[in-house]
Amino acid sequence: MKSGSPARGTSRGASAADSKLKASNGGDTNGAAATPLRFGPLADYVGYALRRAQMSSVTGFLDAMKEVDLRPTQFAVLTLINENPGVRQNDICAALGLQKANFVPLLNELQRRGLAVRKEGVADRRSSALHLTPAGMTLLRRALELHTEWERRILARLGTRGRDQLLVLLNKLL
Amino acid sequence: MKSGSPARGTSRGASAADSKLKASNGGDTNGAAATPLRFGPLADYVGYALRRAQMSSVTGFLDAMKEVDLRPTQFAVLTLINENPGVRQNDICAALGLQKANFVPLLNELQRRGLAVRKEGVADRRSSALHLTPAGMTLLRRALELHTEWERRILARLGTRGRDQLLVLLNKLL
DNA sequence: TATTGTTATACTCTATAACTATA
DNA sequence: TATAGTTATAGAGTATAACAATA
Numbered sequence: 001m002k003s004g005s006p007a008r009g010t011s012r013g014a015s016a017a018d019s020k021l022k023a024s025n026g027g028d029t030n031g032a033a034a035t036p037l038r039f040g041p042l043a044d045y046v047g048y049a050l051r052r053a054q055m056s057s058v059t060g061f062l063d064a065m066k067e068v069d070l071r072p073t074q075f076a077v078l079t080l081i082n083e084n085p086g087v088r089q090n091d092i093c094a095a096l097g098l099q100k101a102n103f104v105p106l107l108n109e110l111q112r113r114g115l116a117v118r119k120e121g122v123a124d125r126r127s128s129a130l131h132l133t134p135a136g137m138t139l140l141r142r143a144l145e146l147h148t149e150w151e152r153r154i155l156a157r158l159g160t161r162g163r164d165q166l167l168v169l170l171n172k173l174l
Numbered sequence: 175m176k177s178g179s180p181a182r183g184t185s186r187g188a189s190a191a192d193s194k195l196k197a198s199n200g201g202d203t204n205g206a207a208a209t210p211l212r213f214g215p216l217a218d219y220v221g222y223a224l225r226r227a228q229m230s231s232v233t234g235f236l237d238a239m240k241e242v243d244l245r246p247t248q249f250a251v252l253t254l255i256n257e258n259p260g261v262r263q264n265d266i267c268a269a270l271g272l273q274k275a276n277f278v279p280l281l282n283e284l285q286r287r288g289l290a291v292r293k294e295g296v297a298d299r300r301s302s303a304l305h306l307t308p309a310g311m312t313l314l315r316r317a318l319e320l321h322t323e324w325e326r327r328i329l330a331r332l333g334t335r336g337r338d339q340l341l342v343l344l345n346k347l348l
Numbered sequence: 349t350a351t352t353g354t355t356a357t358a359c360t361c362t363a364t365a366a367c368t369a370t371a
Numbered sequence: 372t373a374t375a376g377t378t379a380t381a382g383a384g385t386a387t388a389a390c391a392a393t394a
Contacts, residue, residue: 038257039254046341047235049341050231053348060221061221080212083212083213088352088353089353099386101356104353104355126353127353158347162343165343166340172332173331264374273362274376275362298375354391360385367378367379368378369377371373
């Protein structure tokens with residue numbers, strides 16, 4: 001949960017892979033109590049920055065949502081069911097990139113908590129039509145409020161412009 | 175691994191949480207074969223975009239690195255050891271946000287593969303000084319080449335400017 | 349035959365507590 | 372007493388194969 005605070009090296013030229021290999025530290029780092037580590041090229045890797053940002057994001061999400069006790073995937077599923085009443089499990093899985101096998105216990109839990117229900121599919125008796133219960137709608141409404149509060153804190157860091165830029169850039173990576 | 179391709183709704187005004195709740199779909203979604211789902215506010219959530227981008231990034235990383243068979247954390251650890259020869263395990267963990275308990279089997283594997291070694295700490299006999307082996311340096315050099323190739327594909331999508339913007343924005347989220 | 353939902357299973361990642369040996 | 376490394380363990384998240392009911 002609590003992660004370290006790695007140093008950031010911002011310099012970046014047109015450097016080949018070979019030039020990145022040689023260690024830039026004089027002697028052994030050991031001995032001193034807490035020498036700030038050199039990150040080398042790692043500091044400018046998109047994948048690494050993405051990883052840390054995502055870890056931080058999940059932590060912030062869980063903290064913001066602790067009143068409603070929803071994890072990111074549960075929140076996304078409730079939102080999708082609410083936006084698409086009667087949707088099939090398979091479509092939710094395809095939309096969110098989940099395995100249908102993993103969706104079963106996830107939905108079971110939402111159903112156990114009385115937030116969502118499986119109804120009989122009218123046209124296709126293999127599939128179930130998913131709906132939110134009134135309690136599910138109430139909880140989702142509160143979750144959306146909490147999520148909006150959390151987003152406000154993100155906006156305070158990024159600015160509206162930065163947030164929009166970030167969304168565009170992230171979606172280019174898909 | 176293979177995730178779906180969610181639709182994107184780009185509209186965004188100053189909307190309160192309450193206005194996000196009501197489902198925007200007329201009747202039941204069920205029946206049609208593959209109705210594209212409505213994502214509602216989910217489409218513009220930073221956390222959700224981050225999650226999908228990170229999943230995509232990890233997949234791309236593993237694909238790019240399959241020749242050297244390194245996962246993201248292993249690559250980061252090798253890089254940090256190379257940049258900080260003699261570094262202690264604890265410092266690596268703090269820098270990367272890993273649990274020291276989880277670092278043990280990770281380093282064991284790198285040692286088993288002959289890429290890194292634990293040497294005796296000179297000043298403090300509790301700690302071990304981590305070093306890359308010659309084989310580890312050779313593999314890391316190749317990994318850096320492969321990583322540079324992968325980054326080139328990312329740059330093709332983002333542009334140098336977009337990449338730098340993305341790094342700045344992601345680091346603001348920490 | 350193909351698809352929906354389900355069960356069983358396994359592997360990775362992450363988190364915590366307790367132990368050892370040093371300090 | 373505090374710290375570095377280790378062990379054991381548990382919980383999420385994610386992946387595949389196989390099955391029953393239905394199309």
